[in-house]
Amino acid sequence: MTRTRRPLPGPRVLSVSAALFVLAxxxxxxxxxxxxxxxxxxxxxxxxxxxxxxxxxxETVAGLERSDPSPESDLTAGWGDGxxxxxxxxxxxxxxxxxxxxxxEADGVNWLLEQREGDGPRFTTTYRKAYVEVxxxxxxxxxxxxxxxxxxxxxxxxxxxx
Numbered sequence: 669m670t671r672t673r674r675p676l677p678g679p680r681v682l683s684v685s686a687a688l689f690v691l692a693x694x695x696x697x698x699x700x701x702x703x704x705x706x707x708x709x710x711x712x713x714x715x716x717x718x719x720x721x722x723x724x725x726x727e728t729v730a731g732l733e734r735s736d737p738s739p740e741s742d743l744t745a746g747w748g749d750g751x752x753x754x755x756x757x758x759x760x761x762x763x764x765x766x767x768x769x770x771x772x773e774a775d776g777v778n779w780l781l782e783q784r785e786g787d788g789p790r791f792t793t794t795y796r797k798a799y800v801e802v803x804x805x806x807x808x809x810x811x812x813x814x815x816x817x818x819x820x821x822x823x824x825x826x827x828x829x830x
Contacts, residue, residue: 724820761780802818
């Protein structure tokens with residue numbers, strides 16, 4: 669009597685299980701929890717100012733730890749898993765042409781204020797060689813206090829344009 673040998677199904681089942689485990693682990697990694705933010709595409713001059721600013725940004729803002737968004741870039745930074753997001757080198761907002769626009773001053777740095785429907789405010793620096801945008805979550809709908817954390821780094825690294 670001749671017996672034919674059939675391959676054992678074990679290795680194939682194991683490889684599929686291992687692949688599923690790797691995919692599940694990747695989906696649960698810490699990198700997946702960071703918010704995604706559009707990275708600006710500034711001129712090379714503005715990008716140089718933004719790179720210098722990135723190195724001066726604080727580790728905490730309004731009691732929130734720094735947790736930069738993805739993709740990683742010297743043009744973006746974040747605190748509190750997206751509660752506060754900074755983008756440097758953004759285009760000049762069209763609202764700056766509106767004479768009725770509101771602005772705030774925080775420790776010597778001027779910011780255009782834009783209220784966003786159902787979300788917190790967005791602030792963009794004015795009179796600087798690179799535009800720096802800071803968006804705040806809904807918790808900060810009526811609170812511009814976090815801007816003071818950015819005043820010294822912006823003033824130090826992004827020259828005025830006047």
